[in-house]
Amino acid sequence: MTIDAQQQAEIDAQRAETFTTRRATVPALEEVLYQAIPLLDHGFVRVVDYMGDDSAVVQAARVSYGRGTRKVSDDRGLINYLMRHRHTTPFEMCEIKFHVKLPIFVARQWIRHRTASVNEYSARYSILDNEFYIPAPEQLAAQSSVNRQGRGDVLAGDEAKRVFELLKRDAEQAYDSYEEMLNLNSDGTVRDPAQQGLARELARMNLTLNFYTQWYWKTDLYNFMHFLALRADSHSQYEIRVYADAMLDMLKRWVPLTHAAFMDYRVGSTAVSAKGMAVVKRLLSGEKVEQKDSGLSAREWRELMDSLGRA
Amino acid sequence: MTIDAQQQAEIDAQRAETFTTRRATVPALEEVLYQAIPLLDHGFVRVVDYMGDDSAVVQAARVSYGRGTRKVSDDRGLINYLMRHRHTTPFEMCEIKFHVKLPIFVARQWIRHRTASVNEYSARYSILDNEFYIPAPEQLAAQSSVNRQGRGDVLAGDEAKRVFELLKRDAEQAYDSYEEMLNLNSDGTVRDPAQQGLARELARMNLTLNFYTQWYWKTDLYNFMHFLALRADSHSQYEIRVYADAMLDMLKRWVPLTHAAFMDYRVGSTAVSAKGMAVVKRLLSGEKVEQKDSGLSAREWRELMDSLGRA
């Protein structure tokens, strides 16, 4: 279960309240504020607060006194310009905060983004729930034979069956031992009054990396896009990419002009190296170019041809 | 003049609009949102956006699903605990954004706080206004004779008069030359059509450091308090301290529980060194202690006696 009834009631109560503000407000984001979007088997992501909108980017870039003309076309032009020329500071002027529930091995990748603020649920202080991630059958991939850090075909048959068995068995056993070491029953009551129970800060080490944790995660719009550019990318591990994809939708609701510029100039953009551009120019002049006389390595050549649609 | 009529009209227009939001909202801060608080002779500071409130600190610390019980006494206790034990991350979960107009030499101190986002008015792109800072008579202080980086008595008589003359004359002449080099009249029209005008990015170097600049400045609650702790302090230069003092009032409006904890555990707190605490213990036991047998340097001794009120 992703969210239990009491948690949903707390979320609903918070959604039911509204306030009057003079601040920039984005109705499309307000619409989904606090709502948990289910991801993987027990995870979720939800926006719990935000500051600013597309116009706030423009106002900061202009250091302006008010909302200004507010012609959408002007704002779009300036935002495109800022994105194209990598003027980053105006995008830092907006802020967004998420509540995320995610497997620990995903959290370990995520935390590498240092320009964000994090408050994680403490397993030193509290008991972790009995929830762990098991991939859906279509995600149970073999090791890639060409990419040392990627996935290949989906496992099938007995091999798949055996992997599911092992993942499930080991996580369940880890949690059983966790409770036994804590000297607790599943309902939180003491198991054996004659025993003391191991310290929570020690017992947690017995859990496997697919157990779920959760945190509040806050970052500014610039660093949010940097996170998305890396994690919504096809080279990113599937289990973190599903979070980034869901957050990319939130970006679109929140700052549609910035989102459009981001898709065109960042996500959809190709970095062509100096040597690569020399190849493109030769091709455009009608010359026939091959990898061996291109100055590019085999891998670079393949990447360039891919991006030119000549693979 | 701090704010001209058109700027005030833009501010008023922005203040007149209100929106409905599900986000945490702080009426006491909304009350003054966008309003410019005049500082020094032409400067100001105004809050232009914020995210979160005291409860947001608590929710992040608890990684909670909703607003929770919302008993003020519980929130106060937790916030005091977090402040006392320097748990910083929950305070990073709130954000505030200011628009500030300030002399360049103040901006140079301010920018040293790196954990903030800044968009400054560009004198490469635009023309700076003819506004410079002249200290009020009661701020025209002599160099301190005991502190190499502090102020002593206020200057008086002919010396004061002469300083005012020099500051005024040089700034006015600098601006006249600035306009002449740009080949512009005071109303922005071209001065001499036969001349080209020096590039703005070069002409600006002729202005003195008391000319005003302005910027949008955004930081989180934790780093905001760090800024205030250093800049609202009596060792801070007066010209930046007036900004910090005004912003300390904004802190109180915004997050009153955090503000109270900050005043008690940070601003009003004394760091007593290991050797200093040994002295306090000896004093409490009734022993008579003197500097020479205290293990403290003369300066440390003086600082300790000051904080114990025994100076």
Next chain:
Amino acid sequence: MTIDAQQQAEIDAQRAETFTTRRATVPALEEVLYQAIPLLDHGFVRVVDYMGDDSAVVQAARVSYGRGTRKVSDDRGLINYLMRHRHTTPFEMCEIKFHVKLPIFVARQWIRHRTASVNEYSARYSILDNEFYIPAPEQLAAQSSVNRQGRGDVLAGDEAKRVFELLKRDAEQAYDSYEEMLNLNSDGTVRDPAQQGLARELARMNLTLNFYTQWYWKTDLYNFMHFLALRADSHSQYEIRVYADAMLDMLKRWVPLTHAAFMDYRVGSTAVSAKGMAVVKRLLSGEKVEQKDSGLSAREWRELMDSLGRA
């Protein structure tokens, strides 16, 4: 095993080489450079590079052209002053880099220090070794009954025995399954040619949090001391504290004057709140003060009396 023979040979080879440099060099630190200090049952920490020394702090504070007078007493005085008044930037001018092998649950705490650079061994790309942490008997502590995030008495008898069994059994089984899912034997050869083997980025999720990982970790002297102040503290979990304690020794070898100032003004320092200082003053004036008329909470009162040695 902490370090295998081949790793030790690589370390020895690197230690055997020396170079000539004009840079500030610290013989006491060079003496142990690259050497692994064993910690816990399979972990270690070793210094792999550094930049600067005590004098570099002084030179930066003075923005000087050369090494200057180099009287140790002058340097000590300035360093003490900088530490006492929390002038942080001169301490940022020195840098240190470590190679650390540590359990994953310790790595998860450590990584929360964001102002550092990290390169971690990738379990997406490579296979993790079969090494996991089992506490020594004297570290197998019960949950504290007074502190929700602390340890109480050491477990004994059957309870201890059972915990050891569970920790060992679950980690061993997790690793067996890890190898089976990867379709690998312990020697790295393929287990069953008819199977594909699960992707490494997925298989890793089956390991428990006491498995060891390793990383290169680099930070500046200021942030290094901040890390040590929090992690060499008695409130820190034992398993990370042993690393911090070993690194505190490295600090002493590297920058002895800074280390001494750090111990006196940071580690040994007590922050007395505004209300707490009022109590100290009343006590010094001979007044009898009790908690209920002190303005302090019960907990604050206890903390203050502790630091005054009146508990």
Next chain:
Amino acid sequence: MTIDAQQQAEIDAQRAETFTTRRATVPALEEVLYQAIPLLDHGFVRVVDYMGDDSAVVQAARVSYGRGTRKVSDDRGLINYLMRHRHTTPFEMCEIKFHVKLPIFVARQWIRHRTASVNEYSARYSILDNEFYIPAPEQLAAQSSVNRQGRGDVLAGDEAKRVFELLKRDAEQAYDSYEEMLNLNSDGTVRDPAQQGLARELARMNLTLNFYTQWYWKTDLYNFMHFLALRADSHSQYEIRVYADAMLDMLKRWVPLTHAAFMDYRVGSTAVSAKGMAVVKRLLSGEKVEQKDSGLSAREWRELMDSLGRA
């Protein structure tokens, strides 16, 4: 004068000393260590310390125990890969520290790079020297008529002459007043014993923005390259670009493999947007494309044609 005799003597003394170290050492950089490279009319930049080399990047990426195989070709391949795929953390493992003397208006641009450590000469504490920047005649450029933040043709004749006069006159007068307000003669002696002298922290505000300041500036290799990519760029103001260009030479001495990768994949690289790449593909297929049916704005079209050499 850039460096006076005493400063040069201090530098020479420091260069004369050598030490033995086990650390990675780069002879090509040691060769110029501490030497001031003169820039503009009174400025300089000099490397005062460094940590790591190309191999340190490789070792961090591999989390290795020793120097490893040390085949240059392997290191080059990995460094190219890291640069191409924007793996940034291994480049953070090297560090470099500079001493820079630069005009204040240049310092104001430079300080916007926040991921660096800075200790600046304090004009609150000390007296600034009488040194200000006057552009060389070939740098005295008019405002660009096409780019609001750029330069156009060089000024000539009477207009140039007048600009030189104004810049020189105003800076000299500002410094004269500075000394008079401080109540000091040029040799540092007191001018009038009957006067107190204005506080240094106030007097400094009378100086113009072309006066020189100086600082120690330290950053890691990744952030250093980010600085260079922005500031050694043709869109950067000339007065900061000369510093970046000199530092780019230092980069080449220090980490030649990284420098080569940086020039190819960053400096020489072109970011082609999604829409831009669609145009390139159409051109490669032999289609005739014009701006109006390209989906690009006029400005984007011009930028793309420029980079394809079809302008």
